[in-house]
Amino acid sequence: MNIRKSIFAIGAAVCLLAVAGGISPVFAGNGYVDPEPFIDLGGEDDLNLEISISGALLKMISAGLAGADEDLADTVAGLHSIHAVILTMDTEAKRLRGQELVRSTEKQLRRGAWDRIARVNDDEGNLSVWILGTEETVDGVTVLIRGKEDGELVFVNIDGIIDLSKLEELGKTLDIPGLDHLQD
Amino acid sequence: MNMNCDNAQATIQDRIDGQLVDGGELAAMERHLELCDACRRFQVDMMEIHEGLAALPEMEFPEDALKEVWNSTIRKRSGSSSRRWQWMAAAAAVMTVALAGSWFGYFDREPEYSPAEIARATVEARAALGLAGQALQRSQDVAMEDVMGGQVTPALEKITIGLP
Numbered sequence: 247m248n249i250r251k252s253i254f255a256i257g258a259a260v261c262l263l264a265v266a267g268g269i270s271p272v273f274a275g276n277g278y279v280d281p282e283p284f285i286d287l288g289g290e291d292d293l294n295l296e297i298s299i300s301g302a303l304l305k306m307i308s309a310g311l312a313g314a315d316e317d318l319a320d321t322v323a324g325l326h327s328i329h330a331v332i333l334t335m336d337t338e339a340k341r342l343r344g345q346e347l348v349r350s351t352e353k354q355l356r357r358g359a360w361d362r363i364a365r366v367n368d369d370e371g372n373l374s375v376w377i378l379g380t381e382e383t384v385d386g387v388t389v390l391i392r393g394k395e396d397g398e399l400v401f402v403n404i405d406g407i408i409d410l411s412k413l414e415e416l417g418k419t420l421d422i423p424g425l426d427h428l429q430d
Numbered sequence: 431m432n433m434n435c436d437n438a439q440a441t442i443q444d445r446i447d448g449q450l451v452d453g454g455e456l457a458a459m460e461r462h463l464e465l466c467d468a469c470r471r472f473q474v475d476m477m478e479i480h481e482g483l484a485a486l487p488e489m490e491f492p493e494d495a496l497k498e499v500w501n502s503t504i505r506k507r508s509g510s511s512s513r514r515w516q517w518m519a520a521a522a523a524v525m526t527v528a529l530a531g532s533w534f535g536y537f538d539r540e541p542e543y544s545p546a547e548i549a550r551a552t553v554e555a556r557a558a559l560g561l562a563g564q565a566l567q568r569s570q571d572v573a574m575e576d577v578m579g580g581q582v583t584p585a586l587e588k589i590t591i592g593l594p
Contacts, residue, residue: 297554306543307552322555330558364569375562375569389565402562410566417563420556 275326277378277386277405279355284401287347288333292340294398300327317412325406335397344399348390351401352376355388370394383407433458438469446480 285296299307304322311319335341355362355376366373371393378386385407391400404413433441433455441459445451451459463470543551 297558299551299555299558303543303548303551304555306548307555310548310552318556318559321559328555328558330554330561364566364572366569366572373565373568375565387562387566389562391565400561402558402565404559404562413559413563414566414570415563416556416560417565417567420560420564 275385275405277388277403278327279329279351279386279388279403279405281329281331281401281403283347283351284331284333284399287340287343287399288331292333292335293331294334295330295332297328297330299329304328317415321408321412321416324408325404327403327405329401329403329405331399331401333399335399337397341397344392344397348392348399351388351390360386360388371398377410384410387413433462435462435466435469438462438466439472442469442473442476446476 281296281298285293288294288296304325304327308319308323311322333344335344352362352374358378360376360378362374362376364373364375371391373389373391376388376390377384378388385405387402387404387408387410389400389402391398393399438459441451441455445456445459463473
């Protein structure tokens, strides 16, 4: 190999390494949990809802809400990304796969130092809320819901510093059918 | 000076082409022609060809054809190896510029979204956050029920993080 080829090979290797490093998620913070396994599980037929918002779009949302809805604007302003996936597992086999995915995700969260702050388990389904953070700040929230009867599977991941009290207030102002089956 | 057929025919061609021919050489050729039938026929043939070519009209050589000949012969031969390296070097340069641009934030400029896209994303963000908020609220309700039932759980202590 002559000198010119050697130089080119070294340069190409450096470029490839740099590109590989640059591909890492730009907007991902510590509280990011990959929604892809849930999206893949749903496929085209069983995926009811997929929300994926990050980066510049979150800033624009926050700017647009300024003055109109300060709570939501402030909440969104501190976030890196929001992901939500709602699936309907309409066969027993799919429900089992959904259950397995929820379990594996919970294991992943546990290994990642997330805390499960709440768990609701009754005849209609189960729900778990996970947070990542310290006593001062919450850097991420992940919600996993699995309806036993209708086979609904919900994954929500909020990556970024978030005020749980404001998050709860947002929940009060919305009528989301996703949790109806778990309401008293 | 005696001249053989090869030299005589070369001299014939030079004279027809208009090149200067030495007088002694020309005299030797003439003497050879007096003795050689083959070279006389050669001289006649060459003169007919020359007159025939001179009678043809002049035509311009197409420029594209000239470039084609150039590309398929001289450039191809001389550039086969170095040209590949030039392309590879150019590709490496483009990649380097792209990386440099990325590192310096050139490509991190915020993408543009239409008002409709922002409005839709706002609704989606509200829905996703609301969904998480409802789950949180629901879990807190359950925790409160446990408190009321005398079953204080560790979850209640953690769920107060962030609450005023």
